[in-house]
Amino acid sequence: MKTKTNLTPRQVLTELDRYIIGQNDAKKSVAVALRNRYRRMLLAEDMQQEVTPKNILMIGPTGVGKTEIARRLANLVNAPFVKVEATKFTEVGYVGRDVESMVRDLVENAISLVEEEKRSDVYSKAYEKALQRIAKALKPGIKKKKTTDSNSFQNMFQQFGLPPLSDETEEETEEVTAEIATARTEIVEQIRKGILDNRDVTIQVEEKSGSPLGAMGGNEQMMMLQSALESMTPKRKSNRTMKVKDALKICVDEETDKMIDKNDVSMEALKLAEESGIIFIDEIDKITSKSDQGGQVSREGVQRDILPIVEGSQVATKYGNIKTDHVLFVASGAFHVSKPSDLIPELQGRFPIRVELDDLTEEDFVRILTEPNNALLKQYKALLETEDVVITFTKEAIDRIAANATKMNNETDNIGARRLHTILEKLLEDLLFESPDMPGQQITITADYVDEKLAHIIEDQDLRRYIL
Numbered sequence: 001m002k003t004k005t006n007l008t009p010r011q012v013l014t015e016l017d018r019y020i021i022g023q024n025d026a027k028k029s030v031a032v033a034l035r036n037r038y039r040r041m042l043l044a045e046d047m048q049q050e051v052t053p054k055n056i057l058m059i060g061p062t063g064v065g066k067t068e069i070a071r072r073l074a075n076l077v078n079a080p081f082v083k084v085e086a087t088k089f090t091e092v093g094y095v096g097r098d099v100e101s102m103v104r105d106l107v108e109n110a111i112s113l114v115e116e117e118k119r120s121d122v123y124s125k126a127y128e129k130a131l132q133r134i135a136k137a138l139k140p141g142i143k144k145k146k147t148t149d150s151n152s153f154q155n156m157f158q159q160f161g162l163p164p165l166s167d168e169t170e171e172e173t174e175e176v177t178a179e180i181a182t183a184r185t186e187i188v189e190q191i192r193k194g195i196l197d198n199r200d201v202t203i204q205v206e207e208k209s210g211s212p213l214g215a216m217g218g219n220e221q222m223m224m225l226q227s228a229l230e231s232m233t234p235k236r237k238s239n240r241t242m243k244v245k246d247a248l249k250i251c252v253d254e255e256t257d258k259m260i261d262k263n264d265v266s267m268e269a270l271k272l273a274e275e276s277g278i279i280f281i282d283e284i285d286k287i288t289s290k291s292d293q294g295g296q297v298s299r300e301g302v303q304r305d306i307l308p309i310v311e312g313s314q315v316a317t318k319y320g321n322i323k324t325d326h327v328l329f330v331a332s333g334a335f336h337v338s339k340p341s342d343l344i345p346e347l348q349g350r351f352p353i354r355v356e357l358d359d360l361t362e363e364d365f366v367r368i369l370t371e372p373n374n375a376l377l378k379q380y381k382a383l384l385e386t387e388d389v390v391i392t393f394t395k396e397a398i399d400r401i402a403a404n405a406t407k408m409n410n411e412t413d414n415i416g417a418r419r420l421h422t423i424l425e426k427l428l429e430d431l432l433f434e435s436p437d438m439p440g441q442q443i444t445i446t447a448d449y450v451d452e453k454l455a456h457i458i459e460d461q462d463l464r465r466y467i468l
């Protein structure tokens, strides 16, 4: 897996600027933290132990970009990323070791990243094989049946009184004449061009089934056993008839699966999570003893459970063990009621980099609406263009949206940039509904349009609380 952990802080900052408006200190901190992890990994082993990881504590109100910064950082360097709410571990029913689930989730994310990359590496080969399979199904050779002995798995399952894995005990051989081979080559080209997309074809597909012992759940050892059994169990196959275009998708998936070694994926993913993983722990301020309301799992207890993971420990996952020594932790919270110093001292020590994020201003909202690569207005514009409706926003309209967002945040709850999402959804609600019936139209969203759609809601104290 190609990661880009060696990016310089300046390069990281430039990239983050493309998505996040303002919050320069926070962006700089994560850029430096990333570089520090890289630097630490280059040190001799004994020195590495001395240098503690420089994790970050982000302090700032909701919706100002804390998660977005960490998530974008992870994306930028192809790093596995998970976000957890610290308060989740205070819920009734949680026990200490459950905090390790954040590390297991990180590994799952790493598995997806590695699998995705490996899949795209073998895609064209798998596609060619899939084409051949379907061509073969559409133009079969001359079939000869030969009965084979049950394989050793069948015997083993029968011995344990388990149902057979497959009803098929017959194997087919086929003779392919030159004429059939030529016809298949032609069919392959027709499938490739999509000419046969809607033709029916019957193919043998693998049935999606779990472990033959069913879901066992439970601890890590059981999970490992279960996944080992799953990988050893031959897949059941059955004949299914479907459209060629659907069969192609299924065959490409199956052929890709065959070309990917699951053990390689696991090993690579564990390494990736260990060396590049980022865990974002939100609402850390809510697990200080100041915010303890009793009755639930002790908040300080949760901090003590999280501590060894942040300090560096070994966590068992179904893919194998992972060490958390180099995982980058970013904790975040509003700290309205409590202060970082209310966290247990050991945990405070593990988050030495403190950075405050600013409240977003009206000007920031204008920029968030228009500037980032995936800016909200660009998203809505693109969505409507799929219906052949083109919308443009005048500068005054954008200013009006930002002003309304600020007003709503000041007068009701301050939910930061999330307010822009609710306002835009309401503003464009009618257009999103009607656009399929108005292809070819060009619509300009003016300040008057914004007022017409929003003013009555904003003026109504009750209505605005629910709608915006």
Ligand SMILES: Nc1ncnc2c1ncn2[C@@H]1O[C@H](COP(=O)(O)OP(=O)(O)OP(=O)(O)O)[C@@H](O)[C@H]1O
Binding pocket: 019, 020, 021, 022, 023, 061, 062, 063, 064, 065, 066, 067, 068, 069, 282, 283, 332, 368, 372, 416, 417, 418
């Ligand atoms: N400074 C910003 N620049 C661009 N977009 C932003 C900014 N701040 C917030 N957003 C957008 O607002 C939404 C919420 O932001 P984010 O998830 O980062 O909130 P947060 O600060 O982590 O809050 P919470 O602690 O409640 O999770 C996201 O869609 C994000 O893209």
